[in-house]
Amino acid sequence: MxxxxxxxxxxxxxxxxxxxxxxxxxxxxxxGLKPVAARGLALVTCMDSRIEPLDMLGLKPGDAKILRNAGARVTDDTLRTLVLAVYLLGVERVLVLPHTRCKMASVPSDEAVHDTILEEYGVDTRSLEFHTDNDQLGALRHDLERIRHHPLLPDGLPVAGAVYDVDTGRISPVDL
Known part of the structure; x- marks a missing residue:
């Protein structure tokens, strides 16, 4: 090492x-900062380096739990993390925030990503699920429903979605 x-x-x-x-x-x-979300917020967003989650929402360190992955998708691991965040880390509301010009929303399918990686790098990634979806708003609505209906998350947990514009810095609510 x-x-x-x-x-x-x-x-x-x-x-x-x-x-x-x-x-x-x-x-x-x-x-000395406490490990809870001081403003009760969990933010699910993309790993894209053009996104500055705290600044863009007027937050400071300690205000929110930030969950990042390719495409801002609500995966099984995201749900696991949200359960922990709600019950152990002070999360009382969830915002799912994908962004414009996202690579995961611009490819036609996981199959296309697998093919590209195999052709360009010789690596077979078919054991992975990338959760690509070129219907970004449809994927967002699906992900919001996954959170709202998860059996281990509290009924009535406020869950909302918006899209972040990487060119203007603005967010547009989709499902509040």
Whole structure:
């Protein structure tokens, strides 16, 4: 295992971020922050680096639980995490927030993604489910229903959806 010093399996690939952590640690101010969502919010959004979940919703560290994955999809793992967040981490409401120009909403199918990865990289990914859906609003509504009807989540849990525009920074409510 590499210690980040440029030796070992990673070969220095993380030296920049390990070094940057020194600056972060010097100004770190979150010590003592409670592990609950202070504003009772869980946000399910995409892993896309154009999304800054706290800033775009006027939140600060500690206000919300942020769940990120490719396409902002409500997967079984997302549901597992929401159950924990609701019962153990102070979550009282859930916002599902995919975004415009999302790669997972622009491909025709999981099959197309598998084919592309196999053709371009020689890796067979067919054991994975990517949850692609080019009907982004339909997928969002489906995901909202998965949360609303999950047997382990409380009846009446406020659940809403919106789409984040990566070009303007605005969110458009879809199902409030």
């Amino acid at each position: 590499s210690d980040g010093s440029g030796t070992g399996p990673a070969g220095g690939a993380f030296d920049d971020v390990i070094a940057a952590n020194d600056d972060y640690a010097a100004r770190h101010s979150l010590a």
